[in-house]
Amino acid sequence: MAANKEVLLEVHDMVKNFGVTVALNHVDFVVKRGEIRGLIGENGSGKSTVSSIISGMQKPTSGTMTYKGQPWAPASTLEAQGKGICMIVQEAGTIQGIPVADNIFLGHEKMFMRGPVVNHGKMVKEAQSLLDKLGIDIDASERTERLSMQQCKLVEIAKGMYWDPEIFIVDETTTALSQSGRTLLYRLMHELRDNGKAVLFISHDLEELIEQCDAVTVLRDGKIIGSLDKEEFDPDVMKKMMVGREIKGGYYRSDYDGYSDEVVLKADCITTRHDLMCFDLELHKGEILGIGGLSECGMHTVGKALFGAEKILDGQVTVGPGKTVVKDPETAIRNSIGYTSKDRDRESVGLSGSIHENIASTGYIVNRLFGPIISFRKEKKYVAKEIRDLSLKCASPYHTVNTLSGGNKQKVVFGKWIGADSQILILDCPTRGIDIGVKAAMYQLIYKFKKEGRSILLISEELQELIGMSDRILIMKDGKVVYETKRADNPTENDLIEHMI
Amino acid sequence: MKEKLNRIVENRWFNRLLTPAILVLVALFFTVATGGRFATPRNLQLMIDQALIVATVATGAVFIFATGNVNISMGAATALIATIAAKAYVATESIPLMFVIAIVAGAIVLAITALLSTALHVRVLYITVVMMTLLSSLQKGILGSSTVSLPYAVYSGMKNAGLPYIIFIAFFILCLVMFHFTSFGRKLRYIGINDTCAELTGFKKSRYLFWGFVVAGVGVGLGAILTIIRAGSISTDTASSLNMDCMLAIVLGGMSAFGGSRSYTWSAILGAVLVTVLNTGLQMMGVSSTIIQAIRGIIFIVLLVMSQKRPNGLPSRDG
Numbered sequence: 098m099a100a101n102k103e104v105l106l107e108v109h110d111m112v113k114n115f116g117v118t119v120a121l122n123h124v125d126f127v128v129k130r131g132e133i134r135g136l137i138g139e140n141g142s143g144k145s146t147v148s149s150i151i152s153g154m155q156k157p158t159s160g161t162m163t164y165k166g167q168p169w170a171p172a173s174t175l176e177a178q179g180k181g182i183c184m185i186v187q188e189a190g191t192i193q194g195i196p197v198a199d200n201i202f203l204g205h206e207k208m209f210m211r212g213p214v215v216n217h218g219k220m221v222k223e224a225q226s227l228l229d230k231l232g233i234d235i236d237a238s239e240r241t242e243r244l245s246m247q248q249c250k251l252v253e254i255a256k257g258m259y260w261d262p263e264i265f266i267v268d269e270t271t272t273a274l275s276q277s278g279r280t281l282l283y284r285l286m287h288e289l290r291d292n293g294k295a296v297l298f299i300s301h302d303l304e305e306l307i308e309q310c311d312a313v314t315v316l317r318d319g320k321i322i323g324s325l326d327k328e329e330f331d332p333d334v335m336k337k338m339m340v341g342r343e344i345k346g347g348y349y350r351s352d353y354d355g356y357s358d359e360v361v362l363k364a365d366c367i368t369t370r371h372d373l374m375c376f377d378l379e380l381h382k383g384e385i386l387g388i389g390g391l392s393e394c395g396m397h398t399v400g401k402a403l404f405g406a407e408k409i410l411d412g413q414v415t416v417g418p419g420k421t422v423v424k425d426p427e428t429a430i431r432n433s434i435g436y437t438s439k440d441r442d443r444e445s446v447g448l449s450g451s452i453h454e455n456i457a458s459t460g461y462i463v464n465r466l467f468g469p470i471i472s473f474r475k476e477k478k479y480v481a482k483e484i485r486d487l488s489l490k491c492a493s494p495y496h497t498v499n500t501l502s503g504g505n506k507q508k509v510v511f512g513k514w515i516g517a518d519s520q521i522l523i524l525d526c527p528t529r530g531i532d533i534g535v536k537a538a539m540y541q542l543i544y545k546f547k548k549e550g551r552s553i554l555l556i557s558e559e560l561q562e563l564i565g566m567s568d569r570i571l572i573m574k575d576g577k578v579v580y581e582t583k584r585a586d587n588p589t590e591n592d593l594i595e596h597m598i
Numbered sequence: 599m600k601e602k603l604n605r606i607v608e609n610r611w612f613n614r615l616l617t618p619a620i621l622v623l624v625a626l627f628f629t630v631a632t633g634g635r636f637a638t639p640r641n642l643q644l645m646i647d648q649a650l651i652v653a654t655v656a657t658g659a660v661f662i663f664a665t666g667n668v669n670i671s672m673g674a675a676t677a678l679i680a681t682i683a684a685k686a687y688v689a690t691e692s693i694p695l696m697f698v699i700a701i702v703a704g705a706i707v708l709a710i711t712a713l714l715s716t717a718l719h720v721r722v723l724y725i726t727v728v729m730m731t732l733l734s735s736l737q738k739g740i741l742g743s744s745t746v747s748l749p750y751a752v753y754s755g756m757k758n759a760g761l762p763y764i765i766f767i768a769f770f771i772l773c774l775v776m777f778h779f780t781s782f783g784r785k786l787r788y789i790g791i792n793d794t795c796a797e798l799t800g801f802k803k804s805r806y807l808f809w810g811f812v813v814a815g816v817g818v819g820l821g822a823i824l825t826i827i828r829a830g831s832i833s834t835d836t837a838s839s840l841n842m843d844c845m846l847a848i849v850l851g852g853m854s855a856f857g858g859s860r861s862y863t864w865s866a867i868l869g870a871v872l873v874t875v876l877n878t879g880l881q882m883m884g885v886s887s888t889i890i891q892a893i894r895g896i897i898f899i900v901l902l903v904m905s906q907k908r909p910n911g912l913p914s915r916d917g
Binding site for chain 1: 775779780781782784785787788791792794795796797798799800801802858859
C-alpha cells in the first residue's frame with residue numbers, strides 16, 4: 098500500500114547549524130500523499146528545525162528540498178502558505194490585541210482591499226464561515242486576547258486550514274488542547290489524509306502518535322535514526338530509538354559517593370501563580386539533585402521559585418540551618434544561593450556589559466577596600482581568578498559578553514556565582530546550546546562543586562545528563578513530582594521517560 | 599589597516615579622550631571664527647557660569663541615564679524648584695533655608711517620579727513626559743505672570759564668594775565617588791546593561807532607581823540654586839532649554855544614551871562645557887537661535903545612533 102503513494106515532499110541532505118550547534122546533520126526524508134507522518138525525538142533533536150525549514154520560517158545551512166517535483170526553497174511562511182504548506186507552531190502563533198479574523202488573514206489583508214482600505218466586515222464574514230465550516234465555536238470578531246490558550250491554537254489551526262494545505266505541519270500543538278480540541282484536530286488531520294494530502298505531526302505523546310499516525314520518523318541529535326510503519330509501532334522500540342545513545346567514557350561522573358543528611362534548601366508546600374501547587378523539595382549538603390521532565394512540566398518554575406524570583410503565593414522556601422525564608426533573589430544571594438537561568442542571554446548575563454562587569458557584579462561586598470569604597474585591584478583579581486579557573490577564552494576582560502560563544506557566555510555566568518562562593522547552585526539547563534567540549538568541562542565543574550560540599554539543583558531537559566550527574570532524580574509532570582529515583586538504583590532513560598510522558 | 603582602526607576605536611581610552619579632543623578643536627575653531635571675541639575673559643566667565651548649571655544637573659542625571667532610563671522633566675523640575683527656593687528666600691530672607699528647601703524639594707520631586715514609575719509599572723520616560731508638563735504648569739501657577747527676584751546684594755554676594763564653584767565641585771566629587779568607587783554606581787550600570795539579570799543578581803531595580811533619582815533630585819535642587827545665583831530672578835522662561843542641554847551634554851560627554859557599561863560622571867562636565875561652547879560660539883557667529891536648536895537636535899540624533907553599536911534594528915540596550 099505504501100509503495101503506490103505519490104511523494105509530495107522530499108528533503109535531501111539537509112544541514113542546519115546555529116553557530117557551533119548542529120541542529121540538523123545531513124537529514125533525508127520523504128513525505129507522501131495520503132499519510133500522517135509523526136516526527137519524534139528528544140528536545141533539541143531537530144524536529145521543529147526541519148519542519149520550520151519546510152514551512153519557510155528559516156533557511157537551511159545547506160541541502161535541498163523538492164516539493165511536487167519542483168525545487169522548494171520558500172522565502173517566507175507566506176509563500177509557503179500560498180503554495181500549500183502550513184505549520185502550526187509550538188509557541189503562541191497569534192497576536193493579541195486584534196480580532197480573530199485579522200489573525201486568520203494576517204499578511205493577506207490584500208485579499209479584502211477595496212481601493213486603499215481593507216473591507217473588515219468582509220474579512221470577518223469570511224473568517225466566520227471558515228470557523229463554522231471547521232466546527233470551531235469562536236466568534237471571528239472577538240479580540241484575540243479574550244480567547245483561552247486552546248481557542249488561540251484552534252484559531253491557528255483554522256488559519257492554516259484556510260489555505261487548503263497540501264502539507265499540514267502540526268508542531269507540539271496538542272499539549273495546549275483539551276480532549277475536545279484534540280478530537281477536532283485529529284478529525285481535520287484525518288480528513289486531509291483521506292483527501293490525498295499529507296500531515297506532519299510532531300508530539301511528545303507516544304500514545305497519541307501511535308493512534309493517529311500512519312508512519313513515524315525518529316530523529317536524534319539532528320540525525321534520522323529510522324522510520325517505522327504503522328505495523329511496526331511499538332512504544333518500547335520508539336523510545337529506544339528516541340533516546341538510546343551511547344555514553345562516552347569519562348563524560349559524566351562515575352562514582353557513587355553519597356551526600357550529607359543536612360537539608361540546606363527546602364521548599365515547603367509552595368504554590369506559585371503558574372505551574373506549582375503545594376510543591377515540596379529538599380536539597381541536601383553535597384547533593385546533586387536532578388529534576389527532569391518535559392519543558393512545560395513546571396521544573397523551570399521550581400528553580401525560579403527556590404531563588405525567590407517567582408512570586409510564591411503560599412508556603413515558603415527556607416535556606417540553611419537558620420531556616421531563613423527566601424522571598425527575593427537578594428535574600429537568596431545573601432544566603433549563598435546562585436542561579437543560572439535557562440534563558441541565559443536575557444536573565445543570567447548582561448550581553449552589552451563587559452566580562453569584567455558581569456563577573457564582578459557578585460563581588461561588590463567582598464571587594465571593598467574600606468567602608469563602601471571598592472578596591473579596583475581586588476575586583477580585577479576577583480575577575481581574573483574566575484577567568485583563569487574556568488579557562489574562559491577571551492582577549493580581554495573588558496570585551497563585551499556578546500562577543501563570546503555560548504559556552505564562554507555560560508562560563509561568565511558560572512564565574513559570577515563561583516566568585517560569590519555560592520554554596521547552593523540552582524542550574525537550569527546549564528549546558529543548553531553548548532558544544533560537547535565545554536559541556537564536558539561543565540560536568541567536571543559540577544562534580545567538583547559536589548566534592549567541595551556545595552549543593553546543586555540540576556534542572557535539565559536532557560535525561561542523559563541527569564542520569565550521568567545526579568545523586569537523586571525527580572521527574573516532574575504537570576507541576577508535580579511523579580517519580581523519584583536514586584543514583585544507586587542505576588535508572589535508565591526508559592524508566593524516566595515512562596514517567597515523563 | 600581597518601583592523602587597526604577598529605582596535606583603536608574599541609580601546610577604552612579612545613572614548614575617554616575623544617570628547618576633550620573635540621572640545622579643544624571646537625573652542626579653537628570658534629576663537630578663530632569670531633576673531634578672538636570668543637576667548638575674551640568676560641565671555642569665558644559667562645560660559646563657565648552657564649556650564650556650571652548644566653554640569654550640576656547633568657551629573658545628577660547620569661544616575662538616571664546609567665540605568666537606561668531617560669528623564670525629560672529635569673529642566674521643568676529645575677525651574678519649579680528655583681521658583682520655590684526664590685520665593686522661600688523672599689519670605690524668610692534665610693540663605694541656609696533656601697538651600698535646604700531647594701535640595702529637599704528637588705529630591706522629593708524626582709523621587710516621586712521614580713516611585714510613580716515603579717508603583718504603576720510604567721516606563722520612566724512616559725512618567726517624565728507627564729511630569730514635564732505638570733511641573734512646568736505648577737511653576738507657572740506659583741509664579742503667575744510676575745517674576746520673583748532676589749536682592750542684588752544677596753545673589754551677587756554669593757556669586758562673588760565663589761559659591762557656584764564650591765557647590766558644583768562638592769556635588770561632583772560626591773557623585774564621582776558614589777558612582778565609580780562604590781557598588782551603587784556599578785549596580786545602576788548593571789541595571790542599565792540588563793535589568794532582568796540585575797534583578798536576578800540581587801539588585802532590586804525599584805530601590806536603586808529610587809536612590810538614583812534622589813541623587814538626580816539633589817542635582818536639580820543645586821542646579822536651581824545656581825540658576826538663582828546666576829540670574830537673580832526667576833521667570834517662566836528660566837531653564838527652558840536646560841533639559842535638552844543636559845541630555846545633549848551627557849551623550850556629547852562620551853556616555854552611551856542607553857546607559858549601561860559606558861556611563862561616566864565626567865561625561866556631564868565635558869559635555870556641559872562642550873554644549874555651552876557650541877551654543878555660545880554659534881550665537882556669536884550670528885547663527886539664529888532656531889537654527890542652533892536644529893543643529894543641537896541633529897547632533898543629538900547622530901550621537902544616539904552612534905551609541906548603539908548594533909548594525910541594524912531599532913535602538914536597543916543589548917547592542
